[in-house]
Amino acid sequence: MPLAPWYIQGHETLWVDIDSTPEALKTFRERLIPMVHRIRPGSEGHGHLVVVSGSSGTGKTSLLHRCVHELVQLLDGEPAGIGDDGDASGSGQPPLWKRRPPARSAFIVTLDGSGNDGHGIGSRPGRTPLVPQFDMVVERVFRVVAAELGHQPGFVTGVDEPFLTWRALTDRLEVLGRRLVVIVPHIPWNDADLSRRFLRFCHDRASRGVVFFVETTHTGVEDDLAIFGERERKSITHIQTHQLRADDWAKYLELWMALRDVPAPTIDIDEDVLEYRPEPWALASISTLQDCLRRVVEDALRHNAGHLRRDHVATWFQENRPSPDDFARTPGALRRGTTR
Known part of the structure; x- marks a missing residue:
């Protein structure tokens, strides 16, 4: 399984700086503090889109989860964990290889379990999606967060129109003062136009305290991101992995x-x-x-x-x-x- 330190206590100690990951992680950390200052719930807040690209097997997944971990640590007021593996087995620390307590500052939703033939996001094998591809992302995120929130007063439990559903979700996050981190795993897009449209979709939803982390093997990500204007690129971070070196x-x-x-x-x-x-x-x-x-x-x-x-x-x-x-x-x- 990939390293997911935001989820498993001790995974941060297993990290090894090989291939291109140190440079990619440095790029992310340079954007991290300004990102944290900007991503806040509410009409005046902002979101962010992080795209992690590279060939299969070059460490994209663990790099993405490491970035999520460092973002959540900083949001939770624990900056000491950034760049410091620490001593996870030391006195007073939670036991290794156990589930971390949920983040205090954010909901983290991983959109795993979906099929992907390179041409679109589908449901699990053998099931027919009830909503169009991109709207399915909204529906799944809403369902996961709603399950965590329970039936709290003032939270809308279902809206037919995806935009209104997303608005209801971010409105509730604003009341709670919580952020939302959405992880979209490995996408081997074969359709360049669909890839660009999906990144546009994620960027447009990454607002008001929402951060999307998108992992892809698509090699033309820089061309895809060229469709965004200069102002929009300030809320986008692209990091890449490459083939390993001999040492x-x-x-x-x-x-x-x-x-x-x-x-x-x-x-x-x-x-x-x-x-x-x-x-x-x-x-x-x-x-x-x-x-x-x-x-x-x-x-x-x-x-x-x-x-x-x-x-x-x-x-x-x-x-x-x-x-x-x-x-x-x-x-x-x-x-x-x-x-x-």
Whole structure:
């Protein structure tokens, strides 16, 4: 599963600055404090749209959730957590790997569970959407927040017109002094016009204390954002991930060896394993490095080996090297394992 520190206590300690994520996170942090000052409920408030783009397996999902975590921390008045992994297992801290208490300052809604064929947002497989694609986003967010609010006096429980529904929702958030963070996961748009229209939709809904985080593999995001005027771009942040670098293998291993309280077996690693440099195909996705490490550790433990050697790792990469047919047949098939 991806790292989601806003949701799971301790996930922030698992973060590792590999590939392009430090630069992307720096870009987000430069916009964060001005963003927090602007995003407030009410007619005078503003919202924000954060777009996280990059190829599959390059860490988009965990980067997005890290940004959500830092935004919510700052909104909750806990700026010390930004850029500081801290000691989540120290005295007086909540236990690791447990659900965090809900944010005091915002509702966080993740729009997962929807189908997506690259041409639109649909309902779960086998179900027919009851509302048009973009209106479905409004309906789902409204339903989740309404469930959290319960039947409080003055809260409209259903409006047929999507714009009025959204207005009723933001009106109620204004009364409560709460923000709304909407996470739209992985969107592999194949239709450029639909991609632009969806970003416009999210930007228009990101007002009055609402922040949209949109994750996409679409490579033309900068062109899509060009449709927004200069004033509108002030409420948009675009951050990108890229393919890993050769030295990211060693960085990932060193972090893995140093982690505290991770519920997984550990094993000693020979120094020459850190010096190993995977081939470029293996650096296309963090998932490949994760899969390699998991498999070779399992194999070593099964054979009672006391440590990993370079030849263990090299053999795994050799045996799992894709053939040219793999690229031609299914371009996305090289992604293995979980998303960082």
